[in-house]
Amino acid sequence: MLIMNEEGCSQEEVDRQVSSTEQWLGPMRLTQDPIQVLLVFAKEDSQSDGFWWACERAGYKCNIARTPELALECFLDKHHEIIVIDYRHPRYLDAEAVCKSIRATKPSEHSTILAVVPRVGSDQEEVSVLPLLHAGFNRRFIENNSMIACYNELIQIEHGEVRSQFKLRSCNSIFTALEHCQEAIEITSEEHVIQYVNPAFERMLGYSKEELLGKELIELPKSDKNRADLLDTINTCIKKGKEWQGIYYARRKSGDSIQQHVRVTPVVGQGGKIRHFVSIKKLCSSNDNNKQIYKISRDDKYSGDIALTESHSHSFRHKNRRKESIDVRSITSRSSDASLQNHRYASMARIHTMTIEAPITKVINIINAAQENSPVTVAEALDRVLEILRTTELYSPQLATKEEDPHTSDLVGGLMTDGLRRLSGNEYVFSKNMNHSHSHLSVPITINDVPPRTAQQLENEDTWDFNIFELESVTNKRPLVYLGLKIFTCFGVCEYLNCSEATLRSWLQVIEANYHASNSYHNSTHAADVLHATAYFLQKESVKAHLDELDKVAALIAATVHDVDHPGRTNSFLCNAGSELALLYNDTAVLESHHSALAFQLTAKDNKCNIFKNMDRTQYRTLRQAIIDMVLATEMTRHFEHVNKFVNSINKPIAAEETNSNSEGSDCECSPTIRNSPENRVLIKRMLIKCADVANPCRPLELCIEWAGRISEEYFAQTDEEKRQGMPVVMPVFDRNTCSIPKSQISFIDYFITDMFDAWDAFAHLPNLIHHLTENYKYWKSLDELKCKSLRCSSDCHK
Known part of the structure; x- marks a missing residue:
């Protein structure tokens, strides 16, 4: 039986037409x-x-x-x-x-x-599109x-x-990729008009992008006649469609002359005509006197034949850590077809003579030099030092938990990794709550119009024992708007941002609307709790003495937005699931990047809630950077880096100054250098928000127990979903049928909390927090000794 469509064609005829079309288009599918x-x-x-x-x-x-x-x-x-x-x-x-x-x-x-x-219809006129x-x-x-x-x-x-x-x-x-490339990239038209430069190019020559775009190369400050002659040589080569590579002298905006390794590649466009030139530039050291010019005779492959003209001969000797030396010139003369290898060895030699060095590179070079005249035993010990220094995670300890302590192993592994770096096989894509809310809920007209029960709950918001759960209850799970209004008013945030209270109110409402009330832990109550802790820390005299007004405003805003749109799942889960966010942020600080980015998107989306709209551009950029830095600091993979930097750059110098002051009989505070250093202020702000974010074990016992139950439930739900979806289970120990909550709290306090809050207490003087932490730790220990796996001890907990 043939099926006919409305035009009288059989299904068989339609299939034939479609099939022929597919055969023609098949090779074109991208x-x-x-x-x-x-x-x-x-x-x-x-x-x-x-x-x-x-x-x-x-x-x-x-x-x-x-x-x-x-x-x-x-x-x-x-x-x-x-x-x-x-x-x-x-x-x-x-x-x-x-x-x-x-x-x-x-x-x-x-x-x-x-x-x-x-x-x-045939009698109707065609309608405009x-x-x-x-x-x-x-x-x-x-x-x-x-x-x-x-x-x-x-x-x-x-x-x-x-x-x-x-x-x-x-x-x-x-x-x-070009924006983040370390090499300087310049793209010009065929007439040598600059069309694009990347940030590395701006840094190298000292010009801003605005000063360069649309300018011809000849319009820029000229150098000597030799430079002009070299430009003619380059133009002659590249106009023929060949790539030019060699050493080139240029001038920075400041007037300084710099030596660059340059590769200029013509880009052929429509009609076979050269449409653009791409220049890749690297600084070379003053010791590199080769002045080599490489001309590649084939413009389609970098591996083409290289004709080398050398005006000065120069040999590089590179010593390895066993005092052996390699003469690069002798290596490059071993075979006639090793010209590309020549270039690589020369590049390696130049790296070892660079004048622009990172501090860690200087340290490694000093140790290398010290090894040359050291006894064998010292040289071997320094070898081990160098192996450690060459790692990227200098501040993060190696995870060495006991095999019989799966709670610590799972907890640390789950919080300090970004997943298994692979999809789970079911192509699960996490896209929950992609439609971000800008709806306007009912909120008080001004801070003075807060409902009486809510106002009563807010009376003691400046104390550490403030009960955020009672505020959650009286505000119908919208504590962030009310607490935010009061705290931001106390700190004069509206005055600093030059925005109205109505704008701030709308902003707080939008941010809270984009927290997931369905999450047991990462909801707006957690955000309000972190905001409360942040405000409490900012009121401490030692903290106030080190931070300026912008720092305080940045800290309050960062605390408010630090978990906005949190899906109730860890970074590891999102990476394993191949979620849209993990793909967007390359499996790196996925949630923290999303929180900070979304916060600014939501703010700028509606002028009614844009608290930054009246700020000076420069001031806004500084504030924005501070907020982003603090939100990213809440990511746990760099926890120990932040804590150790704080201890070494803040705690120890202050302790040394206090010791010196006491020995001299002086009561002066720490020096302005320590207090006003921008780098140190960054470390303090990072430590502040990190401690505010995980301050639950330092809250009064009843609050601590409630938070422990909520975070455990969220981890249980994640494990349930991982098993249901056939995904890797990030923290197997968080199985709701077998998990011991006391053990998980003990592990978290031992591994993450104790050292961090000891360091923060030494700086901010918070004895009440340390007291709560000690008592709470005893509580969890007592439950664990009774083999109780739940939040509270019961008559059958040891069964």
Whole structure:
């Protein structure tokens, strides 16, 4: 039996036409992942069916939404490349409104939106497409329910707009790489007009990007005649389409002359004509007198033949740690086809003579020099020192927990790693709550209009024993707005930011709306608790003496936003799941990067809640950087780095000064150098927010127990989901059927809390916190000795 469509074509004929089209387009398909298509039709008809079956045939993933709300929600979840909206029935679906709502989102800039319009009768005039374009549509599709017509339309969009968007996204990645590249990159037009320079280029020559873009190279400050002659030589080479490489002298903006290793590559564009030149530049040392010019005779591969002209001969000798030496010149003369290896050895030699050195490099060089005249035993000991110094995690201890202590091993492993760096196999993608809320809830008009019960709870907010859970209860799980209003008012945040209280109120409301109330721990109550601890620390005299007004405002804002949109899962979970956030942030500080980025996105999205809108640009940039730095400091993988730097740069110098002052009979405070150093202020702010973030074990016992229950429940839920999804279990010990909560708290306090709060107490003088910490630790120990696995001891806890 043959199935006929409305135009009289059999299904067999349609399949034949589609098959021939696929054979022609098959080699052109760029992506392995299927195209995502969203169909927005108020009701099902032959037109929606035509697009549905066309998607099936083309191998696209297709979703259908019947209402504007579902359309927006579905798009924010899937980020479809193609969206088809029914424009034929305005009574059932406002197509323009749907299009505009989708276009208002950031991901839609990469999407193509197609309007399905009704057919125009032969006696009617053709309608203009401008209203569609103004509404945000890219294309118009005249009603045609033939599957082959729908198929052809989708295929044309893929090979047109969608492919172009893929290329644009790739370009964004390339420019991101260029922005972070350590080598100086300069791109010019064929007329040598500068079109792009990266930050490394700006740093090398001292010019800003604005001073360089649009300028011809000859407009920049000229050097001597030799430089001009060399420019002519370079131009002669690259105009022929060949790559030039060699040593070049340039002048910084300051007037200093610098020596660079330069590689200039012509870029051939349309019609085989050179359209751009790309220059890659590296500083070379003053000892490098080779002045070699490399001319590559093939412009299509870097591995082409190299003709070497050498005006000065110079040999480099590189000593290894066993006093053996290698003569680079003798190595490079071993074979006639080793010219590329020549270049690598010369580059290695130049690295060892660089004048711009990091402190750790200077230390290693000093130790290397000391080894030369040292006894064998000392030289071997210094070898071991060098092995340690060459690691990247100098401040992080090696994890060496006992095998019989799985609680500590799991807890530390789960918090201080970013997952297993692999997908779990089920391609689970975490995209919870992608539609971030800007809804306006009912909040007090001013701080003076706070409801009486809430105002009563806020009376003792300046004490450490403040009960955040009671505030959570009376505010219906919205403590952050109310506590934030009071604390920010006490610190004069509105005055500093030059914003109104209404703007601050709206901002606090938006931030709180984007915390997940469904999380047992990482919700707005936790954010309010961290804000409270931050404000408490900022009131301590020793802390106030070291931080300025900007630091305090940055700390309060960072505390407020530090976990916004937290999904209730750890970084390791997101990395193992291959989540969108993990992919976006390359499995590195995933959540912390998301919290800080989203906070600024939400703030800038609506002028009504933009607390930064009246700030001076320079001041805003400084404040923004401080906030981001503090939020990123809450990531646990660098916990020991932050704590050890604080101890060595803050605690020890202050202790030394106090010792000297006491011995001299003086009561002077620490020196202005220690107090006002920008680097030290950064370390203090990092330590402040880290301690505020995990201060639960230092709260009164009842609060400590409640927080322990909440974080345990969140870890239990994660383990449940990992098992359900077939993912790697990050912390196996957090199984709700077997876990001992007292043991997990003991491990957390032993490994993360005790040393950090001892150091913070030595600086900020917080005896009450240390007292609570000691008592709480005894409590968990007593439960563990009774073999109780729950939060409180009961008659059957030891069974």
